[in-house]
Amino acid sequence: MKKYFKIFMNGIIDENPTFRMVLGMCPTLAITTAASNGIGMGLAVTFVLIFSNLVISLMRKAIPDQIRIPAFIVVIATFVTIVQLIIKAFFPALDESLGVFIPLIVVNCIIFGRAEAFAFKNPPADAAVDGLGMGIGFTLAITLISAIREVFGVGTLFGVQVMPAGFPPMGILIKPAGGFIVLGLTLAAMNCLLPKKA
Amino acid sequence: MNAVLTILIGSIFVNNFAMSRFYGICPFLGVSKKLETAFGMGMAVTFVMAIASLVAYLVNQYLLIAFNLEYLQVIAFILVIAVLVQIVEMIIRKISPGLYQALGVYLPLITTNCAVLGVAQLNVTEGYNLVLSVLNGVASALGYTLAICLFAGIRERLSLGNLPKWMEGFPGAMIAAGLMAVAFNGFSGLI
Numbered sequence: 421m422k423k424y425f426k427i428f429m430n431g432i433i434d435e436n437p438t439f440r441m442v443l444g445m446c447p448t449l450a451i452t453t454a455a456s457n458g459i460g461m462g463l464a465v466t467f468v469l470i471f472s473n474l475v476i477s478l479m480r481k482a483i484p485d486q487i488r489i490p491a492f493i494v495v496i497a498t499f500v501t502i503v504q505l506i507i508k509a510f511f512p513a514l515d516e517s518l519g520v521f522i523p524l525i526v527v528n529c530i531i532f533g534r535a536e537a538f539a540f541k542n543p544p545a546d547a548a549v550d551g552l553g554m555g556i557g558f559t560l561a562i563t564l565i566s567a568i569r570e571v572f573g574v575g576t577l578f579g580v581q582v583m584p585a586g587f588p589p590m591g592i593l594i595k596p597a598g599g600f601i602v603l604g605l606t607l608a609a610m611n612c613l614l615p616k617k618a
Numbered sequence: 619m620n621a622v623l624t625i626l627i628g629s630i631f632v633n634n635f636a637m638s639r640f641y642g643i644c645p646f647l648g649v650s651k652k653l654e655t656a657f658g659m660g661m662a663v664t665f666v667m668a669i670a671s672l673v674a675y676l677v678n679q680y681l682l683i684a685f686n687l688e689y690l691q692v693i694a695f696i697l698v699i700a701v702l703v704q705i706v707e708m709i710i711r712k713i714s715p716g717l718y719q720a721l722g723v724y725l726p727l728i729t730t731n732c733a734v735l736g737v738a739q740l741n742v743t744e745g746y747n748l749v750l751s752v753l754n755g756v757a758s759a760l761g762y763t764l765a766i767c768l769f770a771g772i773r774e775r776l777s778l779g780n781l782p783k784w785m786e787g788f789p790g791a792m793i794a795a796g797l798m799a800v801a802f803n804g805f806s807g808l809i
Contacts, residue, residue: 442788445647446732450640489729493700497693505689520739523692527732529644596638597799604792611784 424549431553437530438561439610444530447521448562449599455578458566459559460514464507464522466555468499469531470548473539475499477547480540492535493526500525530558569593569602625750628809629757635733636765637795637802641758642733646766647791649724651777656770660763662724664756666706667737670699671755674738675748695738703729733762765802769795 437443444465451457475495476483483491504522507515515522525531534554539547570576573593575583583589592598635641642663649659674695682688707725711718728734737758741751772794781790 442647443644445643446640449643490697490700493696493729494693497696501689501692504692520736520743523695523739524641524732524736526692526696527730527735529730532730592800595799595803596640597796597803599640600792600796600799604789604796607792608784608789611789 424545427546427549428553428556431550431555432557432560433614435554436557436561436610436614437533437554438558438565439607439614441530441533442607443533444528444558445603446524447528448565449596449603451518451521452562452566452569452599452602453573453594454517454570455563455567457514457517458563460507460511461518461521462555462559462562464503464518465525465528465530465558466552467503468496468525469534469551469555469558471499471551472496472531473534473547473551474544476535476539477542477544483540488536488540492532496531496535497526530554565602565606568606569598573598621750622753624809625746625754626757629754630761630764631802631805632808633761634765634802634805635736635758635762636769637799638806639736641736642731642762645724645727645731646762646769646795647788649727650766650770650773650791653767653770653774655724656766657763659724659727660759660766662728663731663733663762664759666699666703666725666728667734667755667759668752669706670702670734671737671741671751672748673698673702675741675746675751678742691739691742692735695735699734699738700729733758765798769798772798 431437435441438448447461447465451461472492472495476492479491479495500523503525507518507522534550538550542550567577570578571582572590575581575587575589590598593602629635633639636643636646645659645663650656677694677698678691682691682694687694703725707718710725737755740758741754744754746754769791773791776790776794785793
């Protein structure tokens with residue numbers, strides 16, 4: 421049990437995909453204009469991560485080393501298609517705001533990186549927990565960034581007005597430029613706050 | 619003619635892949651420490667994106683739509699791109715060792731560059747025909763090359779500067795990219 425907890429926490433703090441590994445930057449920058457987008461994208465990635473890690477780990481003895489990359493791609497693309505169809509059917513508003521970045525989860529380097537670095541070398545239960553930890557770590561990070569951008573850029577959080585009426589929203593923050601700047605400042609802050617890497 | 623011009627200006631400047639659509643940010647941050655490598659990456663991406671737009675269009679039109687398999691789009695496109703990158707790598711190695719030397723290292727990386735899959739998806743959602751798809755692929759890639767080269771130039775200078783410790787590396791680069799994006803935002807009224 422302790423082992424699984426350690427693997428889980430690894431994804432959230434020690435090897436946080438966004439703040440520590442600086443992976444999967446495309447969705448982190450593109451769709452973080454509203455906190456609800458952040459959660460939606462984070463959970464979609466978490467789902468794909470858990471199942472792709474699990475399946476790749478189950479098949480790790482059957483996949484020859486030379487063709488592992490195409491095999492990973494097919495497994496990941498399958499689960500992304502599943503997520504895409506689910507979101508399209510049940511959350512049309514989310515589908516609208518995430519747009520092309522749902523299919524682009526396929527090339528999210530977090531998922532690829534975990535398949536290569538963890539799932540291909542570890543037993544299924546470990547791999548699934550690793551996927552969950554990494555996914556939650558990504559969700560937390562991306563939700564934090566989108567909450568900052570939404571609160572200061574629009575004045576709302578999850579669509580609810582939180583800033584006082586006299587607060588002038590900083591429109592630049594929900595523009596592309598704001599994505600880079602908020603992410604840069606958050607990364608800098610995390611460099612100071614998170615415990616130093618051993 | 620109007621459509622061509624709109625795509626050219628739109629894809630290179632207004633909806634720049636790196637600066638406004640956020641496609642291909644991993645290599646944008648990863649291989650932009652030196653101007654030379656950034657240019658090499660840009661050229662490799664341009665090459666692959668032009669061919670990928672063409673092949674993805676054909677696959678979509680004559681395979682997926684013809685057989686009612688549109689829901690397999692993601693899987694089909696990513697496989698096409700992975701295969702394509704492999705083939706392009708082998709062909710270049712055979713016919714032009716010089717170009718292979720220049721692009722070689724970047725080619726395998728392109729499979730996971732979301733700009734390539736992104737442009738294929740974008741062409742489908744925009745409903746471009748064959749010619750416009752390829753044009754959009756090339757123009758978007760040129761815009762990407764422009765952005766990554768400019769960014770590499772900035773980072774070369776930045777690495778000599780005296781940044782506070784917690785700003786070194788990614789945070790500093792990110793802010794620089796942000797300021798660049800502000801500049802690119804100025805194009806937004808063009809079309």
